[in-house]
Every structure is written in C-alpha cells, then in structure tokens.
Amino acid sequence: MVNDPVKRTKSIKVYLFEEEKTTIEEKAITTGVTASEYLRSCGLRRVLTAKPPADLITIRATAGNLKSELMMLSHLAKETNNQQILDTVNKAIALVDQTIAAAFHMDVPDKSPSSQDK
DSSP states (O other): OOOGGGOOOOOOOOOOHHHHHHHHHHHHHHHSSSSSHHHHHHHHTTTOOOOOOHHHHHHHHHHHHHHHHHHHHHHHHHHHTTTTHHHHHHHHHHHHHHHHHHHOOOOOOOOOOOHTTO
C-alpha cells in the first residue's frame, strides 16, 4: 500500500447529509488528519486516536518531571529514615499521578497513605 499522496489518482464519491459531513470533518480534525485521510483510515480499518491538545502534553511532561524529582526526594527520605518527609513526598507523588490521570481522563487508583488507612 502506497502512503505517498502524490501518487493517489483514484477517488470515490460519497453522498452525505450536511450533519454527516460536519461530523466527519470534526473527527478528522480531532485526530489531526485531513477528512480524506480520516475516511481512508476508517475504510481500511486503520486505528486513529485523538491527538491530545498541546496544553495537555505540556501538563503531562511537567507532571512527569515533577514526579521524577519527587521520586528522588522519596529515595533520600528513605535513606535518612525520615518518615515525615517520606509521607509528604508520597502524598505529592499521588497528587501528581491524579493530575496526569485527570488531564488524560484515566482512572488511577488512589495510592496515597491516607487512602490506605481506610
């Protein structure tokens, strides 16, 4: 199968209602492709996923960096046997995980120390 759009010379005419056309165009935009590529992908059973907005990607990257720093603090707290700092850092890590999950509409189990006491 050729993916070079310059070599595509065949077309298929599809009749749609205005609402159907709008829906297809919106779905194409959501997945970051043209309407033609979207329909080709659907017709050829390729899987397209929604492209997350740039601000969500930034949130995830920033939260990931923050979690990495918190994991280093957690390691230091374990080495110094400081339970108070370790508990605080673990709560912060849980909050970062919840932030990432909320940004991407994912379910993440609550692993904070306060939820484990219940």
